[in-house]
Amino acid sequence: MSEWVHVGQTSDIDEEDLIRFDHEDGRTFAVYNTEKGFFATDGFCTHEAQHLEDGLVIGTVIECPLHQGRFDVTNGRALSAPACVDLKTYPVKLEGDEIYIEI
Amino acid sequence: MPTETAFVATNWQSSGIKIDKKRLKQLCKRYDKPGLIYLAKWALALFVSGAVVWATLGTWLVWPAMIAYGTIMMVPGYCLSHETAHGTPFRSRWLNETVLWVTSFIYMEEPLHRRMHHTSHHTFTWHIDKDSQMPFDTPMDFKGWLIEISGISLLKYHIKELLELTVGHFSQHTREVSQVGDLPKMARGARIFMAIYLGIAIAIFMGQLWLLWFLVLPRFLGIPAMMLYGLIQHVELQENSPSILESTRSFKTNAFGRFLYANMNFHCEHHLFPQVPFYALPELNREIRDQLPEPDPGFFRTQFEVLSVVIRRSLKKNTKAKSIRQAPHMITEGGYQPIATKSM
Numbered sequence A: 001m002s003e004w005v006h007v008g009q010t011s012d013i014d015e016e017d018l019i020r021f022d023h024e025d026g027r028t029f030a031v032y033n034t035e036k037g038f039f040a041t042d043g044f045c046t047h048e049a050q051h052l053e054d055g056l057v058i059g060t061v062i063e064c065p066l067h068q069g070r071f072d073v074t075n076g077r078a079l080s081a082p083a084c085v086d087l088k089t090y091p092v093k094l095e096g097d098e099i100y101i102e103i
Numbered sequence B: 001m002p003t004e005t006a007f008v009a010t011n012w013q014s015s016g017i018k019i020d021k022k023r024l025k026q027l028c029k030r031y032d033k034p035g036l037i038y039l040a041k042w043a044l045a046l047f048v049s050g051a052v053v054w055a056t057l058g059t060w061l062v063w064p065a066m067i068a069y070g071t072i073m074m075v076p077g078y079c080l081s082h083e084t085a086h087g088t089p090f091r092s093r094w095l096n097e098t099v100l101w102v103t104s105f106i107y108m109e110e111p112l113h114r115r116m117h118h119t120s121h122h123t124f125t126w127h128i129d130k131d132s133q134m135p136f137d138t139p140m141d142f143k144g145w146l147i148e149i150s151g152i153s154l155l156k157y158h159i160k161e162l163l164e165l166t167v168g169h170f171s172q173h174t175r176e177v178s179q180v181g182d183l184p185k186m187a188r189g190a191r192i193f194m195a196i197y198l199g200i201a202i203a204i205f206m207g208q209l210w211l212l213w214f215l216v217l218p219r220f221l222g223i224p225a226m227m228l229y230g231l232i233q234h235v236e237l238q239e240n241s242p243s244i245l246e247s248t249r250s251f252k253t254n255a256f257g258r259f260l261y262a263n264m265n266f267h268c269e270h271h272l273f274p275q276v277p278f279y280a281l282p283e284l285n286r287e288i289r290d291q292l293p294e295p296d297p298g299f300f301r302t303q304f305e306v307l308s309v310v311i312r313r314s315l316k317k318n319t320k321a322k323s324i325r326q327a328p329h330m331i332t333e334g335g336y337q338p339i340a341t342k343s344m
């Protein structure tokens, strides 16, 4: 069963940037502030187990810091090699300045 | 979902380097302009050195002119193929991929193959049997140096891989570093390259000799310089270390060297933070230099010391270099034990 989890405030994430959110159940996520709004994905790249938290956000694309594989954060689609398996995405909602993701 | 504990890539984290995250993101920012300026300078250098080749055709001076032109073709060509395999030198993706295809064509490696094999060089930098871009056996002796610098070993590898990809045969290493969907794309890329190489060969045979003088011969005459640059990235350093500071070498060089090698003299910095584009490496160096070993002396001095070490190793003499960095086990007297076998 899914639940809405509080991950931080809008001011925690710079524009064109992301933060890491570690859930107490051990799962880890990446939450993005892009030109098209806030999005959330799994924290680890699907190519190798590199966390995306130090990756670069370019528009709505996250580039993995290890081999520069790219994903569209709006739908998780893998855009360029070496990444070819899509990232899982999660719904995001804002309540005032508070950010929640549904996991 | 992958777990963090299952995996340690060789980068800044495994090397204990600290950097402010906001500063790192600034350094990673992508622009088209610096990459385009670099391309323009490269084109100008090729034009000027090509004009010298043209002017000296028919005299003995054409050979040194072609070595210079070939060096200018191959060293930046190799660097751009490497940078664009990372996808970092341009903000526009189409520009990045176009330059990747053109420069990888000159370098003679199918672009996706180049990109995928390079991933393991970053995940497992200089790790025996894991890094798929260890180009020579270690420790290196004089024979190994000669084979490496001639480019024969790399050429054999490139031809073998291209032929195999063309017929849809994929080596163990290629399968390991690639995802299933990549393999047909690599085969298609290799077939396109082979068709163009064949077209060039036929054109030369039909009398288009300018292709021979301005593309094929300089491509091979520029290889030794390219190999010399590549050689000092990791030679004499530590295999199987999680720390880039132990496995990788940065060296000092002048403005021309930095242009030719697209700032890859900051090689530790590149391996620590492969997401930082080549044009931001000098700035990255200023940011973290107090955490790095002193870069080795200039290009020629470093080359001279490496050559001196490999000759002495072949003669079973003491292999301690005067000033370049060496892993402790590289310093021996009276012979040596082989450590790593090349992976390409």
Ligand code: FES
Pocket (backbone or CB within 6 Å): A045, A046, A047, A048, A049, A050, A064, A065, A066, A067, A068, A069, A070, A082, A083, B119
């Ligand atoms: S680990 Fe992310 S692209 Fe390789």
